[in-house]
Amino acid sequence: MTSRRRVASIILSALAGISVVGAPTVAAAHPHIFVDAKFEAVAAADGSLAELRDTWRFDEVFSSSVLLDYDKNGNNTLDAAELAAVAKTVRESLGQYNYYTNVTINGKAVTLAKPDVLHGAYENGSLVLSFTQKPAGKTPLKGLIVFGVYDPTLYTALDFADDADLKTSGDGFNRCSRKVVRPDSKEILAENQAMLTTMFFNDPMGTDYSQIVATRLEVRC
Template structure:
């Protein structure tokens, strides 16, 4: 399965070619819109002391992409992904997406919260869809005071991560007792209209360097009062 001619280093590899083991060309007009679709769920977990303990993600991939993964990783050709094959898929994604921090972006009062690499990715194949789940912990103690913003998006615009319902972005744990949660869904048409000239230039040069995906990403905002 040849996607396109390799021209750029690994920093330009997109999720589809990461998981299939290919290298693709630099993003261009064809890559300025999603090619992979994911139904996502996100959970931020707080400890009893009011600190961010970990974040958890579950990604269910579209059937077309899931089928391509089946073809690439079904080594024994039994038309299913056995546990060892699923582990190979999960490990490939775990290693490949580290440079994108697994599409997870968190700020606390405007400052970026660094996350550790997931210890493990869990893989499953359910009803024709690849499902990956994983969790990450903050590298440093992160007190939940003020405003925390959680968003999950692909900066290359190649993968669309969709949260179908507001309940798919949740908080849990006693440490969130003094916090209020709000899901924000930006109007992509309005953002496009306001930034049309700039986005046209950015889209067709290097989408991986733009912040358009950040602007339109659904996000979870949590406001916490001090104890």
């Protein structure tokens, strides 16, 4: 593998949460991958959660690195088989992070099933991945439901450019109110300076910082 192809492999591995030699060790303070994200929660007519839909469009720098590593036929794009290989790698590896998708109902985490498949596309120089997750069991929408899509390691920055990029659909949500919450990270940092030690940033999996600063969709039914 050439040095450039190895770099691409390391980046994709970092996205997938795989520990590899050469991967950055201090991810919390410096995201390395940037994603324009869209999220949709779908409710069934009986008022239960039916499924969650995520779409991620990766930045051009990361996308070009993936292209270097997965463009096996050298035609400067990702064909169907190559996209399937990328999606398969991410599907198999991101499970430990629940595909960055988190749901709580009245403070209790909802268990989500692994997506059957991730769909890939390569559009205007950007890698796009989309997938659907379903609750592992019947999940009535009662009380405060919080939907969050974020990387707990803070290596990947998932950005929802507009509030409309976090949405609900389905008759089961008709009786619910909704709001998008965008925490002010500067205020949070100022209020928690005593906690922000080197150990805090080097051990993001042991803290709630990523969850605290993440944009989220709150629904009350």
